[in-house]
Amino acid sequence: MRRIEVGGAQPYAVEVGAGLLGTLRVPERHVALIHPTDLPAGFVTRVQAALKPVVTIPVPARDDCKTLEVLSGVLSRLAGANIPRDGAVVGLGGGAATDLAGFAAASYLRGVAFYTLPTTLLGMVDAAVGGKTGVNLPEGKNLVGAFWPPRAVWCDTDTLGTLPGAVFREGAAEAFKHGLISDPTLLSRVLSPEFRPGGPLLEGTLADAIAVKAGVVTRDLTERGERAYLNFGHTLAHALEAVTHHGVSHGDAVGYGMHYAARLSRALGGADLTGHTRAFLTWQQPAPLPPVSFEDALTFMARDKKADADGVRFVLLRDLAQPYLTRVPEDVLREEFSGWQDDLRDLNLLA
Numbered sequence: 314m315r316r317i318e319v320g321g322a323q324p325y326a327v328e329v330g331a332g333l334l335g336t337l338r339v340p341e342r343h344v345a346l347i348h349p350t351d352l353p354a355g356f357v358t359r360v361q362a363a364l365k366p367v368v369t370i371p372v373p374a375r376d377d378c379k380t381l382e383v384l385s386g387v388l389s390r391l392a393g394a395n396i397p398r399d400g401a402v403v404g405l406g407g408g409a410a411t412d413l414a415g416f417a418a419a420s421y422l423r424g425v426a427f428y429t430l431p432t433t434l435l436g437m438v439d440a441a442v443g444g445k446t447g448v449n450l451p452e453g454k455n456l457v458g459a460f461w462p463p464r465a466v467w468c469d470t471d472t473l474g475t476l477p478g479a480v481f482r483e484g485a486a487e488a489f490k491h492g493l494i495s496d497p498t499l500l501s502r503v504l505s506p507e508f509r510p511g512g513p514l515l516e517g518t519l520a521d522a523i524a525v526k527a528g529v530v531t532r533d534l535t536e537r538g539e540r541a542y543l544n545f546g547h548t549l550a551h552a553l554e555a556v557t558h559h560g561v562s563h564g565d566a567v568g569y570g571m572h573y574a575a576r577l578s579r580a581l582g583g584a585d586l587t588g589h590t591r592a593f594l595t596w597q598q599p600a601p602l603p604p605v606s607f608e609d610a611l612t613f614m615a616r617d618k619k620a621d622a623d624g625v626r627f628v629l630l631r632d633l634a635q636p637y638l639t640r641v642p643e644d645v646l647r648e649e650f651s652g653w654q655d656d657l658r659d660l661n662l663l664a
Contacts, residue, residue, distance in 0.1 A: 315520035319442065320531035323462045327442055327527065329520045333469040334430065337363040341426055343400035345391055347414040349374040352406050353475055356432060360405055368394035376559045378413050379448040381457070387417045401426035401464075407433040408440030408563070412458070415446030419461035429463045432472035434484025435564050438491070438522045441466045443530040443540075453616040454551040460535050468519065474510040481510060482597045483564030486546075488522035489593050490571060493586065494545050494628075494636045495525045500589060504596050542636040544617075545628040546571035552613035556605050565599035572656065576649045577641055578629040586630055587656075594660055601664040602657060607650045611643075 314330030334356060346366040348357055351374040361369065370390045372378040391402070402425060404414025411429050418427035431441040447458020473481060485503050492499030499522055507514040526543060533540040550570030553561045561569075572590035579585045615625050626638050657663045 315516060317520060317524050317527050319462070319527045321462070321534050323444075325463055325465050327466040327468065327523055329437070329468045329470065329516055329523065331469065331471045331516075333467045334359045334472070335363060337430075337467060339364060339401055339403070339426075339428055339464070341399060341401035343367050343394075343396050344403055345370060345394060345396050345400065346403050346405060347372060347387065347410060347417065348405040349378060349407065349410045351375075352410075352432065356405065356472060360403070360430065364403060366403065367396070372410060372413060374409075375407065375562075376409050376449060376554075379409050381448060381450075384413060384417060384420070384448055387413065388421055391417065391421045396421065396425065398422050398425060401428060403428045403430060405430040405432065406436070407431065408436040411436055411440050412446055412455075413448060415444070415461050415463065416448060416458055419446055419459040424461065427461060427463045429466045431466070431468055433476060434473055434481055434519070435487060436484070437468040437519060438484065439487040439526070441468070442523055442526045443543075444534060453555050453613055456616070462534070468523070470510070470516055470519065473515070476510065479598070479600075480564075483562050483568075483599070485597065486564040486567035486571070486593070488518065490543075490545050490567065491522045491525035493571065493589065493630060493633060494542050495529075495634050496521060497633045499525075504592065541626075541638055542628050545630070545636060546574045548614050548617045548625065548627050549573045549610060551617060552610045553602070553605060555613040556609050557603055560603060561600065565597070568594055568597045568599050569602060569657070569662075573649065573653045574627060574629060576653055576656075577627060577645065578631070580645050580649055581629060581639070581641065583630055583635075584632040586633065589633075591656065591660070594662065599662065601662050603664050607647050610650065611646070614646075 317327040344366040346369045350371045402418035404411035429441040431437040444460045444462030447455045450456045489503045502518045550566035553566040575587045575590040
């Protein structure tokens with residue numbers, strides 16, 4: 314078992330290992346458990362046996378749960394169960410469900426304790442760590458939310474063995490991104506055949522990828538500086554999710570978005586890292602991308618949370634582990650979008 318400490322004003326630990334769901338303990342006596350409807354029933358019953366929640370709230374799967382309507386229903390269930398101020402909300406499932414659970418915890422009674430039990434690779438590496446919680450709007454992804462750090466995070470690697478291969482590879486996008494922006498040793502490990510559920514590289518690679526994010530959010534919880542670097546590839550990724558009404562999954566969108574960001578980085582004088590991002594797309598095998606025009610993508614990129622009064626900003630790379638935040642002229646965005654689409658055609662990734 315590996316333990317990663319997350320510092321800051323409200324420090325907590327992330328535990329990574331096998332068999333954690335059955336050994337959970339929290340100090341709060343009144344616990345609400347939130348989980349997606351498509352989660353294996355055995356995960357839910359194990360957590361219920363360990364924590365004995367006073368209410369269990371199933372929510373729609375994936376991004377279908379990240380709406381204001383679902384949030385309203387969850388808050389009503391918490392109130393109906395009389396969860397007190399010294400109670401807790403536990404989020405069990407993928408990143409979407411834990412994002413929703415965290416926002417519910419941040420909102421209910423102006424904030425109750427929150428614990429995260431991610432069951433997907435994407436949830437473990439990204440959503441579960443750092444305290445970003447929230448839901449989507451029709452106008453864009455994660456436009457409503459709060460910073461609300463968990464009290465603890467448990468990543469039970471046994472849950473990854475139930476994932477379809479495509480879902481596991483989707484989640485690897487965030488780990489690969491952490492390799493590009495901070496720890497290049499992750500790049501070859503993520504692409505290794507030994508990085509798989511039950512494989513010898515799984516726990517260590519997962520822990521090291523989490524450690525990258527833990528270090529960043531310890532220094533910058535509310536994204537005033539370097540936390541923005543964790544959004545490498547996400548400006549286009551979130552646009553692709555919005556344009557396709559979440560027909561493109563988050564991890565697949567990040568894979569596509571990282572390659573676009575690598576092209577932009579090269580166009581603005583940075584090292585050519587497109588070989589890395591092409592290799593990742595070849596390994597990831599994302600679902601083919603539906604037709605998306607530059608104009609449609611630009612509309613949503615302009616709403617990205619890194620945008621300010623002067624417009625959209627992108628996280629780019631001068632070289633491996635050398636991220637920076639900058640504006641990109643629209644003519645460059647357009648030209649590289651066209652080249653990016655050509656690359657996807659070469660990889661047979663355009664629907």
